Amino acid sequence: MATIDLTLKIWRQNSPRDKGRFETLAARGISTDMSFLEMLDVVNEQLTLDGREPICFDHDCREGICGMCGAVINGRPHGPQRGTTLCQLHMRHFADGDTLAIEPFRARAFKVVKDLVVDRSALDKVMVAGGYIAANTGSAPEANATPIAAATAELAMDAAACIGCGACVAACPNASAMLFVGAKVSHLGLLPQGRPEAARRVLAMVREADRQGFGNCTNVTECEVECPKEISIANIARMNREFLKAAIASRER
Amino acid sequence: MSWLVGTFGTAIGKKLFMSVTGLCFCLFLVGHLAGNTLLLSGADAFNAYAAKLQSLGALLRIMEAGLIFFAVVHVGTGLYLFYQNLQARPVRYRVNASGGGQTLGSATMPYTGVLILAFLLFHLVQFTFVDKGDAGVYALVAAAFAQPFYVGLYILAMAVVGVHVSHGFWSAFQTLGMNHDKYFGLLRMGSVVFAVVLAAGFAFLPVFVGWVA
Numbered sequence: 001m002a003t004i005d006l007t008l009k010i011w012r013q014n015s016p017r018d019k020g021r022f023e024t025l026a027a028r029g030i031s032t033d034m035s036f037l038e039m040l041d042v043v044n045e046q047l048t049l050d051g052r053e054p055i056c057f058d059h060d061c062r063e064g065i066c067g068m069c070g071a072v073i074n075g076r077p078h079g080p081q082r083g084t085t086l087c088q089l090h091m092r093h094f095a096d097g098d099t100l101a102i103e104p105f106r107a108r109a110f111k112v113v114k115d116l117v118v119d120r121s122a123l124d125k126v127m128v129a130g131g132y133i134a135a136n137t138g139s140a141p142e143a144n145a146t147p148i149a150a151a152t153a154e155l156a157m158d159a160a161a162c163i164g165c166g167a168c169v170a171a172c173p174n175a176s177a178m179l180f181v182g183a184k185v186s187h188l189g190l191l192p193q194g195r196p197e198a199a200r201r202v203l204a205m206v207r208e209a210d211r212q213g214f215g216n217c218t219n220v221t222e223c224e225v226e227c228p229k230e231i232s233i234a235n236i237a238r239m240n241r242e243f244l245k246a247a248i249a250s251r252e253r
Numbered sequence: 254m255s256w257l258v259g260t261f262g263t264a265i266g267k268k269l270f271m272s273v274t275g276l277c278f279c280l281f282l283v284g285h286l287a288g289n290t291l292l293l294s295g296a297d298a299f300n301a302y303a304a305k306l307q308s309l310g311a312l313l314r315i316m317e318a319g320l321i322f323f324a325v326v327h328v329g330t331g332l333y334l335f336y337q338n339l340q341a342r343p344v345r346y347r348v349n350a351s352g353g354g355q356t357l358g359s360a361t362m363p364y365t366g367v368l369i370l371a372f373l374l375f376h377l378v379q380f381t382f383v384d385k386g387d388a389g390v391y392a393l394v395a396a397a398f399a400q401p402f403y404v405g406l407y408i409l410a411m412a413v414v415g416v417h418v419s420h421g422f423w424s425a426f427q428t429l430g431m432n433h434d435k436y437f438g439l440l441r442m443g444s445v446v447f448a449v450v451l452a453a454g455f456a457f458l459p460v461f462v463g464w465v466a
Binding site: 022072075076082103106107171174176178203207209213214215216217218219220221222223225226233234238239240242243244247253 | 256259263264266267268269338340341343344345347350351352353354355359362423424427428429430431432434
């Protein structure tokens with residue numbers, strides 16, 4: 001089993017009001033088969049044994065589908081590997097002796113709770129504003145009653161792959177959440193079940209994202225590169241289209 | 254809140270202003286470059302072109318007023334977006350890195366924008382809001398570009414314009430919702446080609462005029 005030694009410059013912050021600082025820690029004997037989070041687990045074990053406060057970080061499924069984990073590694077959200085969440089990033093992508101700067105996702109809309117843990121409920125607020133469809137309760141309708149072209153279903157599915165991790169916001173030089181909003185607007189708006197609310201949805205979600213303090217998209221496309229689900233900026237264009245249509249042609253105000 | 258403010262005051266609404274005014278400036282640049290190529294034909298052709306433009310009278314004044322209005326909207330909205338985007342990340346990263354998405358153009362839009370504004374004011378003072386006398390505008394242009402300093406300044410300014418347009422052109426289409434598998438690659442590449450052609454075309458003129466003079 002190959003092992004590597006690393007130097008971690010890791011962000012420590014006791015509370016949202018604390019100023020925070022970088023702390024330098026040594027991570028020794030790290031197996032290259034470990035995930036990044038497992039590496040942090042090992043460091044935390046040692047910190048605990050030493051009677052020091054372990055590093056706080058968010059995580060849940062550890063299989064890249066829940067959107068809970070995430071930190072900025074040497075300036076890259078979820079680290080340097082493309083299309084990968086932090087929990088799926090393996091230590092084999094780092095070399096012995098590397099120094100890693102580990103910071104929380106930073107945006108006005110994302111408050112640091114502690115260390116690497118950030119409050120991303122601003123994204124939930126955007127979902128509450130319009131990320132839903134209306135469906136009648138009762139027996140499920142016949143599955144083939146509403147035909148959907150396979151290509152359209154695929155596009156909707158690609159957008160629905162968004163796990164709401166917030167890496168797009170973290171990567172954006174403007175801390176804009178437009179890739180997230182675009183993915184949600186596309187995922188629901190591409191399917192016939194989502195059409196009745198389409199105009200109201202795009203207006204409400206875009207306005208709520210503004211209210212939450214996210215920045216404005218300037219099409220820098222860093223989001224698309226850093227997205228662990230590789231959501232395309234075509235979804236942002238689709239949202240822009242939907243927005244223009246809702247603004248000019250719909251009865252929604 | 255009226256629906257107009259609630260729609261065009263949003264992140265996308267403001268971007269629509271940037272997009273539409275920006276595309277209009279792209280059109281203007283094409284027209285301006287096409288007109289200015291008459292510099293290559295010498296003093297008579299260029300002075301005749303200038304006289305013809307002036308003879309448009311009210312129509313020219315309306316177009317100028319439109320350009321000024323668009324400039325105010327583009328610069329005003331741009332500065333406001335820049336301010337808001339700075340506000341959106343009050344605590345910056347200690348380590349900054351790019352995943353490869355940003356380009357020279359996209360990373361520097363506000364800065365190249367301000368530089369272009371400064372150049373534009375200088376350019377207007379130099380060639381537009383000035384007494385052309387009896388010699389005509391060609392003599393004015395030729396006198397300026399006989400000095401290598403002005404030639405260098407204009408070449409630099411055109412490079413900045415090129416960098417700005419290389420991102421602005423495709424970005425305007427993206428903001429208007431025009432993004433399609435079939436032509437997106439072409440649009441992004443075309444944006445760079447368009448910017449290079451514009452910048453090189455404009456930059457060539459002072460070199461040529463200076464060399465002739």
